[in-house]
Amino acid sequence: MTPPETPPETARGAPSLEFWFEFASTYSYLSVMRIEDRAAEMGVRVTWRPFLLGPIFAAQGWSTSPFNLQPSKGRYMWRDLERRAARHGLPYAPRAADDPRPFPQNGLIAARLTQVGLAEGWGVAFAKRVYVGQFAESADISEPGALSRWAAEAGAEGDALTRANMAENKDALRGAVERATALGVFGAPAFTVGDELFWGDDRLEDALEWARDQG
Amino acid sequence: MTPPETPPETARGAPSLEFWFEFASTYSYLSVMRIEDRAAEMGVRVTWRPFLLGPIFAAQGWSTSPFNLQPSKGRYMWRDLERRAARHGLPYAPRAADDPRPFPQNGLIAARLTQVGLAEGWGVAFAKRVYVGQFAESADISEPGALSRWAAEAGAEGDALTRANMAENKDALRGAVERATALGVFGAPAFTVGDELFWGDDRLEDALEWARDQG
Numbered sequence: 001m002t003p004p005e006t007p008p009e010t011a012r013g014a015p016s017l018e019f020w021f022e023f024a025s026t027y028s029y030l031s032v033m034r035i036e037d038r039a040a041e042m043g044v045r046v047t048w049r050p051f052l053l054g055p056i057f058a059a060q061g062w063s064t065s066p067f068n069l070q071p072s073k074g075r076y077m078w079r080d081l082e083r084r085a086a087r088h089g090l091p092y093a094p095r096a097a098d099d100p101r102p103f104p105q106n107g108l109i110a111a112r113l114t115q116v117g118l119a120e121g122w123g124v125a126f127a128k129r130v131y132v133g134q135f136a137e138s139a140d141i142s143e144p145g146a147l148s149r150w151a152a153e154a155g156a157e158g159d160a161l162t163r164a165n166m167a168e169n170k171d172a173l174r175g176a177v178e179r180a181t182a183l184g185v186f187g188a189p190a191f192t193v194g195d196e197l198f199w200g201d202d203r204l205e206d207a208l209e210w211a212r213d214q215g
Numbered sequence: 216m217t218p219p220e221t222p223p224e225t226a227r228g229a230p231s232l233e234f235w236f237e238f239a240s241t242y243s244y245l246s247v248m249r250i251e252d253r254a255a256e257m258g259v260r261v262t263w264r265p266f267l268l269g270p271i272f273a274a275q276g277w278s279t280s281p282f283n284l285q286p287s288k289g290r291y292m293w294r295d296l297e298r299r300a301a302r303h304g305l306p307y308a309p310r311a312a313d314d315p316r317p318f319p320q321n322g323l324i325a326a327r328l329t330q331v332g333l334a335e336g337w338g339v340a341f342a343k344r345v346y347v348g349q350f351a352e353s354a355d356i357s358e359p360g361a362l363s364r365w366a367a368e369a370g371a372e373g374d375a376l377t378r379a380n381m382a383e384n385k386d387a388l389r390g391a392v393e394r395a396t397a398l399g400v401f402g403a404p405a406f407t408v409g410d411e412l413f414w415g416d417d418r419l420e421d422a423l424e425w426a427r428d429q430g
Contacts, residue, residue, distance in 0.1 A: 060287075184291060186285065198295075199291055202415075
C-alpha cells in the first residue's frame with residue numbers, strides 16, 4: 001500500500017524505511033511530526049505504517065501501557081514528552097491530573113482511517129492532525145465525529161469512516177500488526193529497514209542514516 | 216562524596232549534575248564512557264553516583280531485568296547496544312548465545328568499590344575499566360579477583376575490597392539507592408539536576424544542557 005504522494009517511478013531504487021506508529025503512543029507524536037522533514041533532507045522514502053500495540057502487549061501478558069504498569073516511568077514519560085516537544089517546537093498541552101480521557105486512548109478507528117487516507121493521498125495530513133488533537137488540544141481521538149471532521153480537513157471525500165470499517169481495511173490493519181510482530185516490533189514508534197529494527201523517536205535519525213547507507 | 220579529581224574550589228557555583236549508573240545496566244556503559252568528554256565540553260561538573268536497580272525493580276514486583284521479562288525488547292537491546300557502541304567508537308564484543316555469564320550481572324561489589332574509589336580518587340577510572348571488562352572482554356564483573364586487579368590498576372592502594380565491604384560503605388550505597396528512589400529514578404543510566412530527571416544514554420546531552428542552563 002504505497003501512498004500515492006510518493007510516485008512509484010521516483011521511489012524505485014531510492015533508500016526507504018517503514019515507519020511504525022500507533023495513535024496511543026506518546027512518543028509516536030514526536031516522530032509523526034518530525035519524519036517528513038528529516039527524511040526529505042536525507043533522501044529517504046518513508047512508508048507510513050499505522051499499527052496497533054494492544055495485541056502485541058496482550059501477547060506478552062500486559063493489559064495496558066507500560067507507562068501505566070510502571071507509575072514512576074509513566075510520570076517521567078509525561079515530563080520528558082513535554083521537554084522533547086518544546087525542543088522540537090511542537091505544540092503540546094500538558095496532560096492535567098484530572099484529565100477525563102483514558103490513557104492510552106483507543107486509536108483503532110484513527111488507525112483504520114489513516115490506512116484509507118494513505119491509499120487515497122490524505123493519510124499523512126490526517127495522522128498529524130489526530131496527534132495534534134490528542135497532545136495539543138486535549139481531544140478524544142476515539143470520537144468518530146472529530147475523526148470524520150479531521151479526515152475531511154485532510155482531504156477525504158465522502159464517508160471515509162464507512163470505508164475505514166470495511167472488512168478489507170480491517171484485515172489490512174491486522175496484517176500490519178502481524179508484519180510488525182514478525183519484524184520484532186515491540187513498541188512505538190519504530191522504524192524498519194529490511195530486517196533492521198530501530199525503536200523510539202530517539203532512533204529516527206539513526207534509522208534514516210541506516211536506510212540511506214543501504215540505498 | 217565529591218571525587219578529589221574535581222577540586223572544590225573550581226566546582227563551587229559551576230553547573231553540575233548527578234550521574235546515576237548501575238553495573239548491570241547495558242546502556243550505562245555508553246554514558247560511563249561518554250560523560251567525561253561531553254561534560255567537559257559543556258563546563259558541567261559531574262557527581263558520579265553508582266547505585267543498584269535491583270531494589271527498585273523488586274519494589275515494583277520485578278525479579279530481573281525488563282530485558283529478560285520482555286524477550287523481544289531484550290533481543291533488540293543487544294543489537295541496539297552494539298550499533299550505538301560502534302557509533303561512539305567504543306570497544307564492544309557481542310554477547311554470544313552460549314555466554315555462560317548471567318544477565319544481568321551482579322554489580323554489587325563493583326558498586327561498593329566504585330564508591331571507595333570515588334572518595335579516594337580512582338573511582339572513575341575503575342568504573343570505566345569494569346564496564347570495558349563486561350562489554351568488550353566478556354568478563355564476569357562479580358569476580359573479586361578481577362575487581363581487585365582493576366582497582367589496583369586504577370590506583371587503589373592496599374586492600375580496597377575490605378574497605379568496600381565495611382559497614383559504613385555498605386550503608387552509603389543503600390543511601391544512594393534511597394536517594395535515587397526519592398528522585399524518581401526507575402532505570403539507568405539517569406541524570407538529575409536538582410529534581411529534574413533525565414533517563415537513558417539518549418538524554419545525556421539534554422541533561423548536560425539543562426545543567427548548564429541552570430548554572
